[in-house]
Amino acid sequence: MVRIGILGATGYTGLELLKLLLRHPEAEITVLTTRQDERPHLADVHPQLAGRLDLRLENLSPRDVAKKADCVFCCLPHGAAARATPELLDGGARVIDFSADYRLNDAATFKHWYHEEHPDPARLGRVVYGLPEWFRDDIRKAQLVANPGCYPTSAILPLAPFLAQGLIDTDDIIVDSKSGVSGAGRTPKLAFHYPECNESIMAYGVGTHRHTPEICQVLGRIAGRDPQVIFTPHLVPMDRGILSVIYTRPIKKLDQEAALDVLRQRYYHEPFVRVVEHLPATKHTAHTNFCDITARIVQGRLLLISVEDNLVKGASGAAVQNFNVMHGFAETTALL
Amino acid sequence: MVRIGILGATGYTGLELLKLLLRHPEAEITVLTTRQDERPHLADVHPQLAGRLDLRLENLSPRDVAKKADCVFCCLPHGAAARATPELLDGGARVIDFSADYRLNDAATFKHWYHEEHPDPARLGRVVYGLPEWFRDDIRKAQLVANPGCYPTSAILPLAPFLAQGLIDTDDIIVDSKSGVSGAGRTPKLAFHYPECNESIMAYGVGTHRHTPEICQVLGRIAGRDPQVIFTPHLVPMDRGILSVIYTRPIKKLDQEAALDVLRQRYYHEPFVRVVEHLPATKHTAHTNFCDITARIVQGRLLLISVEDNLVKGASGAAVQNFNVMHGFAETTALL
Amino acid sequence: MVRIGILGATGYTGLELLKLLLRHPEAEITVLTTRQDERPHLADVHPQLAGRLDLRLENLSPRDVAKKADCVFCCLPHGAAARATPELLDGGARVIDFSADYRLNDAATFKHWYHEEHPDPARLGRVVYGLPEWFRDDIRKAQLVANPGCYPTSAILPLAPFLAQGLIDTDDIIVDSKSGVSGAGRTPKLAFHYPECNESIMAYGVGTHRHTPEICQVLGRIAGRDPQVIFTPHLVPMDRGILSVIYTRPIKKLDQEAALDVLRQRYYHEPFVRVVEHLPATKHTAHTNFCDITARIVQGRLLLISVEDNLVKGASGAAVQNFNVMHGFAETTALL
């Protein structure tokens, strides 16, 4: 039995993580934190979990959390995560971090996109990126895993096989992604106020979204050269789900069946990537850890289309998958 | 041409009001206020209105507003409205107030439900309740009109004809109302954060909602005796619309056709009340000033069902209707 | 391992049932039927289940299904269910029926509400009603279980403890229920076409909904006398969830804490009924088998408020709960 702590359990990724871990036969949730001082009962924060787990959220130091937990899921915002993580690791806990803090390889890139100094720069470049489909061996033995961003997962999984084989132009990649509103977190803001975003769709962060460097870095590592990626996220009036339509240019002629085969061969043994022939809808993966991918050839271009649940495969499900890999449990435990 | 001011134009009722008044041939919008100091351009606050009206919102005193406007629509929260209104009236403006401040007849009832002292108690009891279908003559000559609450309109219009004729028991009235989220206003709060209220319905304010005394007071005036009303509002995952299902007990046997006739006879000449035979959906009245009403007899009880758009007939449309009545314009101007 | 068949697996209850049973360690799904002849692969009917179960849907006779399955979940429409069930039982299978066919005790009531002759009238009156919280012992040994309707569960669970103790007037019960659209099934109709029911709420089947006699019959059995129930269902723009607000009249004075205690004492040991103090939202129970209930006293009346997921506790989750009871498995298996 692995003792589990969750830092910042009040948000949507925390809730989703709790729902998954409550089904995990090898996980015992022992400590939950919040930065408020009221010590609320879990059921007051997440009425969904009434009667499921008799715990209060506490305002504990990372050091104290590390005493009560063998593995800590860190659901803090960027910046805060990298301030807490060193103490967690020093305290002996293994850490799965949901923030962007340990995803980028260098502090300068971090500062460029996040407009602040990285609190723990020395560790950058040595942290494992928690995408089991590509970095499973590294995850197995990692003390600290950077859980991927929701958009990057939806972009990297379809693109990586083609980039790994040098099949597409690295300089002409457009990722047009659409996300449900839970991706924006649980803090009330006007943009996410129901009557503002209901019955409406908009693009946001055009050319400036912070997941762009993450996508580029991971794809660059797989491709062996830095790609140029235009990334456009959208806010869609639904709770959960990400759809990415990715426009690429094959280096030599490619037909649809061959493109699907590239995906099928790469992901044949993967439990959570489904290569499908139909055009997938986000609902096909809602509340699951699957990422469904298909390919189309249109006027000589290769279009890749992926769907996932941003809170599961895009966050908490991926984290549990990493947890399973790290601890040698069957990778699908609590996820099917 | 009537010069129009709007106090508190940043919310949803302000936006709806602006859309209606921009179509009104006798209204000239001259002044808009906000309690912020930035003097934002209207189009920055409401991008819907880009290119429609070249005005900035200003932090003006009611006295200054009264200099620039003949008629002021006051969209301030309760309390603030009754602090601004005396100055508006002293400055010579006619006022249509959207808040609850002037709807109740006495300061004690106000304090009981709103937990604060009324800022302008002397005026209470003499303010006209702006429901033209019942108080049109008073509205015509009023300096100050209390625009009805969204729920009260949906409850009073169906019930009043039966109470006026003494056809139903005043002590056994249940109003079960369901509202879209715009009714909660535009200030971000967790309860109205998209992923909280999307895909969910809940009752709220059970037994404690502040529209209860307003419903009782107006119905009591019409019935000639105080009714007992149980009022249960709900939050529904949609932008706009109120559906009220009202359970009453006929004093003597009543069949469905007779019940519909009571409604038809009372509202035959009303331009914005439609008595219908089908079960109405809120969408039938969305973006209109109509209130659709039907009646059913179930096991001897009389059920009244009404739908309206909470932002139009439940707020800004009713206000424009009052404006038309007050100024002798055709009552449907800008509303059809 | 129990071999499972599902008759009519193409709808939403079939999908939900499959998702639950795929997690059940003692269930092996061996046969799925459809009334179409194309033998579609399960993943073509439910893309959500791609890669989960390699089965085709087949147009098989009940007799053939009974050869392949020990327990059959029958998700056919009313009428069709009672035509298939006798053969399933004769073939030796145990049956959990989702339709209304075996919920009512006599053929005359069935004909009155369903406007057709019952195909299997001799069995009526002897079939177990599958609400484990009230009829667990009967379910254990039943060959045929009538799975409750979604609305009835949301009405019976809160009302039954008060009726069992004679605490409320049986002649003054109003059940005002609101349901997500999945409750209407998967057959496309104009009323459930997205742009018709999105952004809209309406009451339907007022005074005529077929769940009324089911609610009355079960409550009557518990109360020891026939109650009079006014039942008003609504269609709410969301996928899933039922909220019922129930208006009752206590026979003698009852305060809120006492009312909550009646519920707490009755359901203390029940794994899927949560008595809560807050006003519950349907989202609290979405994708779970919980029914959350609270009580309020308003002007001397007792209001009971319940929420559940219409596809889980209101259908497929309840069926799996019955399956567990029937086979002696832990009652929460596959449901937490």
Added chain:
Amino acid sequence: MVRIGILGATGYTGLELLKLLLRHPEAEITVLTTRQDERPHLADVHPQLAGRLDLRLENLSPRDVAKKADCVFCCLPHGAAARATPELLDGGARVIDFSADYRLNDAATFKHWYHEEHPDPARLGRVVYGLPEWFRDDIRKAQLVANPGCYPTSAILPLAPFLAQGLIDTDDIIVDSKSGVSGAGRTPKLAFHYPECNESIMAYGVGTHRHTPEICQVLGRIAGRDPQVIFTPHLVPMDRGILSVIYTRPIKKLDQEAALDVLRQRYYHEPFVRVVEHLPATKHTAHTNFCDITARIVQGRLLLISVEDNLVKGASGAAVQNFNVMHGFAETTALL
């Protein structure tokens, strides 16, 4: 006063058109058709219009319609429209056709995309394309106007100014569009059944959508050479609205301000195109005839972003705009 007929008034474009025309001081609606024989009252088909217009829908021949109307809005499906139009024109009516039948210039292209013979091929190539912002002079005197498709309007308005000036590569244009469900019409189908498309987004018609040749043809005419356009539509869980994000490659360096200026200069005098600096949401144009457009430069590419209401600027509002132009009325009549 212009006498108006509407062929096929039962759908969403018919409803929207009626709402607009009821506000038009120069339009008198005299005849509405349906292909059903029941002669339903308008309010039975569209309860929104109860009390607004006392007309029945009739199954009339185009010839009979032409006797009762000076101008006919044809809201029939493709194929049916081109079978009715010749008779309408022969009967002396002017026609605004909502279908695709008269948008394409040659019968071969029509057959390629619509898989049937064109019923009225001789007229193709001579019909005016009803986009007033580009073809106003032709519309003025036209007997027959082909009202643009909803997606094409959202793509052409932003792209045309750049293509007219030769500023972007005609061979590298990607149009990624997202539409509300009303765009799919009012006929119930599984794909548009509420629980299928709610809480989900998907791409559809990838590489095969019939608006592709329309976009190419109109842009080709403006550019002076045939462009290559990849067009990807999506279905978004909302009633109305289209957002298009368009990826293009400038021929020489272009900065954001210069790009916005290209749009501003072209559309400065246009009443229904708003060039905005912020990222527009579809809600900004909901229930209006506006198309809001902005531009961004990302990594040297020019991104154009447009929003419109698919039922207004994308259909019925554009039709009324064309009607105004054809009849010499102020172009904004009934549209502001």
